[in-house]
Amino acid sequence: MSDFTAVSTAEAPGPRAGRPDSGPRSLAGDAWRDLRTSKVFWIAAVLVVVVLLMAAWPSLFTSADPRDCVLARKNAGGSGGALFGYDFQGCDVYAKTVYGARDSILVGVSATLIAGLLGLVVGLLAGYLGGWIDALLSRLVDVVLAIPFILGAIVLAKRLSSDPESNGVLAVIVTLGVLGWTTAARVMRSAVISAKNQDYVTAARMLGAGPARLMVRHILPNAISPFVVVLTVLLGINIAGEATLSYLGVGLKGDAVSWGLAIAEAGPYARTVAAPLVWPSVFLAATVLAFIMLGDAIRDAFDPKLR
Amino acid sequence: MTDITARLDALPGLDPRAPLLQVNDLHVEFRTRDGVARAVNGVDLWLNPGETLAVVGESGCGKSVTAQAIMGILDTPPAHVTGGEVLYRGVDLLRLPETDRRGVRANRIAMIFQDALSALNPVYTVGFQLAELFRVHRGTSRREAKRRAVELLDQVRIPDARRRVDDYPHQFSGGMRQRVMIAMALALDPEVLIADEPTTALDVTVQAQIMSLLAELQRQRDMGLILITHDMGVVADVADRIAVMYAGKVVEEAPVHDLYAHPGHAYTKALLESIPRLDFKGQPLSVIRGLPPALTDLPSGCAFHPRCAYAREICRLEPPPAYRIAPQRITSCHFVREVLGV
Amino acid sequence: MSDVVLETRGLVKHFPARRGAVRAVDGVDLHLRRGETLGVVGESGCGKSTLARLLVALEKPTRGEIRVRGEDLTRLKGAALRRARRNIQMVLQDPYTSLNPRMTVGAIIGEPYDIHPDAVPRTGKARAVQELLDIVGLNPDHLNRYPHQFSGGQRQRIGIARALALRPEIIVCDEPVSALDVSIQAQVINLLEGLQRELGLSYVFIAHDLSVVRHISDRVAVMYLGKIVETGDHAAIYEQPTHPYTQALLSAVPVPDPRLRGRRDHIMLEGEVPSPADPPSGCRFRTRCWKAQPACADHEPLLEIRQRSPHPSACHFAEIRDVMRRF
Numbered sequence: 018m019s020d021f022t023a024v025s026t027a028e029a030p031g032p033r034a035g036r037p038d039s040g041p042r043s044l045a046g047d048a049w050r051d052l053r054t055s056k057v058f059w060i061a062a063v064l065v066v067v068v069l070l071m072a073a074w075p076s077l078f079t080s081a082d083p084r085d086c087v088l089a090r091k092n093a094g095g096s097g098g099a100l101f102g103y104d105f106q107g108c109d110v111y112a113k114t115v116y117g118a119r120d121s122i123l124v125g126v127s128a129t130l131i132a133g134l135l136g137l138v139v140g141l142l143a144g145y146l147g148g149w150i151d152a153l154l155s156r157l158v159d160v161v162l163a164i165p166f167i168l169g170a171i172v173l174a175k176r177l178s179s180d181p182e183s184n185g186v187l188a189v190i191v192t193l194g195v196l197g198w199t200t201a202a203r204v205m206r207s208a209v210i211s212a213k214n215q216d217y218v219t220a221a222r223m224l225g226a227g228p229a230r231l232m233v234r235h236i237l238p239n240a241i242s243p244f245v246v247v248l249t250v251l252l253g254i255n256i257a258g259e260a261t262l263s264y265l266g267v268g269l270k271g272d273a274v275s276w277g278l279a280i281a282e283a284g285p286y287a288r289t290v291a292a293p294l295v296w297p298s299v300f301l302a303a304t305v306l307a308f309i310m311l312g313d314a315i316r317d318a319f320d321p322k323l324r
Numbered sequence: 325m326t327d328i329t330a331r332l333d334a335l336p337g338l339d340p341r342a343p344l345l346q347v348n349d350l351h352v353e354f355r356t357r358d359g360v361a362r363a364v365n366g367v368d369l370w371l372n373p374g375e376t377l378a379v380v381g382e383s384g385c386g387k388s389v390t391a392q393a394i395m396g397i398l399d400t401p402p403a404h405v406t407g408g409e410v411l412y413r414g415v416d417l418l419r420l421p422e423t424d425r426r427g428v429r430a431n432r433i434a435m436i437f438q439d440a441l442s443a444l445n446p447v448y449t450v451g452f453q454l455a456e457l458f459r460v461h462r463g464t465s466r467r468e469a470k471r472r473a474v475e476l477l478d479q480v481r482i483p484d485a486r487r488r489v490d491d492y493p494h495q496f497s498g499g500m501r502q503r504v505m506i507a508m509a510l511a512l513d514p515e516v517l518i519a520d521e522p523t524t525a526l527d528v529t530v531q532a533q534i535m536s537l538l539a540e541l542q543r544q545r546d547m548g549l550i551l552i553t554h555d556m557g558v559v560a561d562v563a564d565r566i567a568v569m570y571a572g573k574v575v576e577e578a579p580v581h582d583l584y585a586h587p588g589h590a591y592t593k594a595l596l597e598s599i600p601r602l603d604f605k606g607q608p609l610s611v612i613r614g615l616p617p618a619l620t621d622l623p624s625g626c627a628f629h630p631r632c633a634y635a636r637e638i639c640r641l642e643p644p645p646a647y648r649i650a651p652q653r654i655t656s657c658h659f660v661r662e663v664l665g666v
Numbered sequence: 667m668s669d670v671v672l673e674t675r676g677l678v679k680h681f682p683a684r685r686g687a688v689r690a691v692d693g694v695d696l697h698l699r700r701g702e703t704l705g706v707v708g709e710s711g712c713g714k715s716t717l718a719r720l721l722v723a724l725e726k727p728t729r730g731e732i733r734v735r736g737e738d739l740t741r742l743k744g745a746a747l748r749r750a751r752r753n754i755q756m757v758l759q760d761p762y763t764s765l766n767p768r769m770t771v772g773a774i775i776g777e778p779y780d781i782h783p784d785a786v787p788r789t790g791k792a793r794a795v796q797e798l799l800d801i802v803g804l805n806p807d808h809l810n811r812y813p814h815q816f817s818g819g820q821r822q823r824i825g826i827a828r829a830l831a832l833r834p835e836i837i838v839c840d841e842p843v844s845a846l847d848v849s850i851q852a853q854v855i856n857l858l859e860g861l862q863r864e865l866g867l868s869y870v871f872i873a874h875d876l877s878v879v880r881h882i883s884d885r886v887a888v889m890y891l892g893k894i895v896e897t898g899d900h901a902a903i904y905e906q907p908t909h910p911y912t913q914a915l916l917s918a919v920p921v922p923d924p925r926l927r928g929r930r931d932h933i934m935l936e937g938e939v940p941s942p943a944d945p946p947s948g949c950r951f952r953t954r955c956w957k958a959q960p961a962c963a964d965h966e967p968l969l970e971i972r973q974r975s976p977h978p979s980a981c982h983f984a985e986i987r988d989v990m991r992r993f
């Protein structure tokens with residue numbers, strides 16, 4: 018390269034914006050730099066960490082036992098012991114909500130991960146390969162979408178949780194994951210198709226880049242944003258989906274506690290006492306919101322144009 | 325529906341002897357997340373009947389925004405017209421109520437755009453869209469409106485107009501669509517036509533067809549034409565006068581022959597020298613260094629000074645005044661003498 | 667000829683369509699010598715970009731050969747094709763879409779070296795990238811910026827730097843300045859000319875702007891509906907065109923000189939380019955040609971030197987007409 022000599026050209030002024038430059042940097046490095054200074058990111062991250070802690074070690078947050086229900090305390094108000102009072106069965110609402118985090122988060126996150134993985138693979142393959150593979154996968158998506166969710170979930174969940182010993186968590190995760198990936202796949206497919214036809218992909222192909230490089234370096238980074246949005250929304254849907262299934266009797270079983278179950282149980286009594294309905298709902302909403310904010314912040318950090 | 329026209333004739337202050345169109349000290353800014361972009365910073369223009377005024381300049385210099393401000397079709401927000409006047413026969417359009425303005429827009433001043441496909445409604449036939457104009461603005465009967473639609477398509481030389489009047493916009497080629505746009509613009513006999521880069525998306529052979537059509541229609545109707553373009557070749561072929569824009573200002577205004585022979589502004593001169601020529605193979609092109617400025621952060625003094633070969637201290641400090649160097653020539657350059665070489 | 671670096675023979679590309687095929691490129695023979703610029707002009711849809719994509723092996727031709735230094739590119743696969751690509755690179759038209767918005771400029775210009783690790787110069791990738799930035803007139807310290815932080819002209823320089831990284835002999839430029847403003851166009855054209863002098867590059871320069879092509883080209887090929895209709899050195903094409911299409915095209919180009927108004931030869935063509943899915947029989951230009959005879963519909967004119975055309979012209983009635991003269 019040293020035998021290249023600079024051709025004298027018109028003076029080209031510097032770019033319009035940007036920070037002082039140092040050594041080579043990467044998109045991920047720049048994204049992290051950006052995230053570190055983002056308020057939204059930190060708020061969301063703290064919330065998510067708290068919820069995860071709650072799910073892992075509920076005893077850190079409460080010494081009460083959610084299954085210690087005394088009918089005499091039925092519908093009692095908040096007191097020193099029970100922050101949010103007691104529900105219609107005399108269970109500690111605060112304890113129930115804290116302990117509910119575990120299965121709710123477990124189900125929500127795992128089901129979303131399964132759906133996301135399925136959606137990513139199907140969408141990427143369909144969008145990138147096109148042709149008959151795309152046709153086949155798109156039909157598959159249509160078929161899954163055509164199954165009425167409740168009906169499909171009941172059948173599937175029943176099937177999966179035939180073992181009377183299990184608490185039903187795995188069955189619910191698999192059910193929600195297997196039925197929930199279609200939107201993610203569709204969004205991924207169309208984002209991949211539009212990214213695939215961009216000139217910069219052409220340029221990379223011309224340089225001799227193989228399919229793996231094209232996908233990982235060029236197509237995925239430019240196609241992932243709408244997918245991330247779909248996933249964060251899906252997380253909320255899945256936590257609520259667990260509730261629906263549990264309410265219908267095909268979800269969590271035995272003496273399981275989850276936000277979904279708690280909301281479902283408290284619904285009919287909401288007129289008498291609101292706390293057992295309100296608090297799990299607030300926790301659920303805050304958790305979903307935290308994940309959505311986290312998703313947004315990360316997505317924005319990976320878009321250099323927004324910097 | 326005829327009342328739009330009726331009300332128009334009763335526009336307060338309308339003076340048939342006043343200049344056809346005059347723009348004085350027009351200012352438009354866009355208030356966006358990234359700050360205030362001063363897209364138009366004091367534009368002066370005038371236009372006489374039967375005359376072609378070319379507005380030229382690099383992309384982003386405010387040509388389209390000026391045209392849209394004249395037409396009154398800017399979206400507020402983000403655009404805000406912050407000063408100046410647009411006088412049509414003595415009436416300041418910027419101070420007119422929206423209903424009157426709409427009447428002026430259709431009947432007196434019309435506009436055609438670069439992208440004809442997106443300017444036409446895809447779900448109606450071309451004939452329907454043309455006939456609609458007559459029905460709404462002139463109260464013409466359905467049959468009569470259709471007849472006039474065919475007649476117009478014929479005038480813009482769409483072959484087999486009687487049949488094509490029932491086609492949808494996407495069924496026309498690029499050049500034909502631009503003809504349809506011209507037909508729509510001319511339907512109500514406007515006195516002023518603003519053409520914003522009407523041929524930029526077209527091939528040269530089609531561009532030649534469209535430009536000659538425009539010139540002919542203009543002659544027949546004695547219409548004033550504002551032709552917005554960045555192509556100095558097209559301008560040399562058709563314009564009577566030229567206004568050169570840079571960073572939201574008209575920096576020079578001159579009759580076409582004078583401008584090419586003796587550019588009176590350093591920017592105009594540099595621009596003309598940087599164009600490769602079809603009619604001879606020249607030396608290395610001379611270039612204008614640097615980039616057009618960001619409108620959110622305009623240079624002080626003369627906005628061209630960071631790129632100007634003639635610039636001196638005063639250019640950075642003082643905005644150049646407008647010098648009238650000949651009866652029809654105005655230029656805003658501190659060193660107009662050096663540029664002219666006199 | 668040993669100094670021919672690129673040659674095509676009978677190059678054809680048909681895209682399957684609902685009925686029949688779009689004949690985007692339909693029998694193109696051309697050659698390019700070392701250090702030379704071959705301009706390719708023609709109207710929209712006549713196959714210029716498809717030709718460019720064929721030349722850099724982004725499309726597989728339906729028929730025909732592309733010889734780069736004598737080796738047929740169309741027969742190469744895998745590693746051999748990858749190696750061959752190093753010698754022929756392309757600069758794309760749109761500076762706004764041809765750079766990955768999520769890669770830094772350093773990563774974009776360095777990517778050729780990631781794909782071809784054996785092409786990294788001894789001095790190392792990072793230095794090579796900075797040198798490339800310097801060569802195309804950008805600040806070498808800007809390698810951590812993203813494409814959107816640059817203007818159109820600067821982005822086009824980045825695209826040129828990427829094309830230069832593997833030190834190709836041939837660069838195919840598909841409308842490299844069409845998206846740029848006049849004043850910026852001149853900067854990029856001068857850069858391309860400078861690089862050619864310094865590095866001995868050969869260019870295939872595709873554009874619809876005939877003035878730009880005249881400025882930069884040594885030889886010119888005029889395309890119409892997938893075929894070359896006339897070819898010759900720039901003086902022959904611009905001053906002694908013999909094909910009616912070339913003549914009409916040249917006469918339609920506006921010249922920035924108002925003194926020539928009404929004093930130029932104007933040939934107004936009827937209509938627009940027909941669809942390449944269903945080109946006219948015989949001579950493809952006959953539907954718009956003012957010289958067309960019945961014979962033109964039956965016999966396809968070959969691109970060859972003719973009695974009245976000192977350079978190859980695909981017209982039965984080829985004849986010099988200097989549309990550039992002034993009267």
Ligand SMILES: Nc1ncnc2c1ncn2[C@@H]1O[C@H](COP(=O)(O)OP(=O)(O)OP(=O)(O)O)[C@@H](O)[C@H]1O
Binds near residue numbers: 682689690711942
């Ligand atoms: N992948 C494709 N499938 C089908 N038709 C195609 C494809 N690519 C190009 N074509 C067609 O081939 C013809 C030539 O296209 P090409 O892009 O090469 O034209 P061009 O000369 O570069 O035009 P422009 O000046 O507009 O860039 C056009 O009719 C186009 O629609």
Ligand SMILES: Nc1ncnc2c1ncn2[C@@H]1O[C@H](COP(=O)(O)OP(=O)(O)O)[C@@H](O)[C@H]1O
Binds near residue numbers: 402
């Ligand atoms: N809707 C809008 N919002 C913000 N800025 C705008 C908008 N429309 C135009 N502008 C800005 O105004 C300036 C002038 O634009 P325009 O008149 O379209 O330029 P041109 O001379 O190329 O026609 C440009 O910098 C453009 O970015």
Ligand code: SF4
Binds near residue numbers: 591627634635656
């Ligand atoms: S005023 Fe000064 S900077 Fe502006 S164009 Fe004239 S000489 Fe150049």
Ligand code: SF4
Binds near residue numbers: 951955957959967981
């Ligand atoms: S061969 Fe006939 S139709 Fe074709 S260009 Fe020549 S004269 Fe015209």
Ligand SMILES: [Mg+2]
Binds near residue numbers: 387521
């Ligand atoms: Mg514009």
Ligand SMILES: [Mg+2]
Binds near residue numbers: 714841
């Ligand atoms: Mg093209």
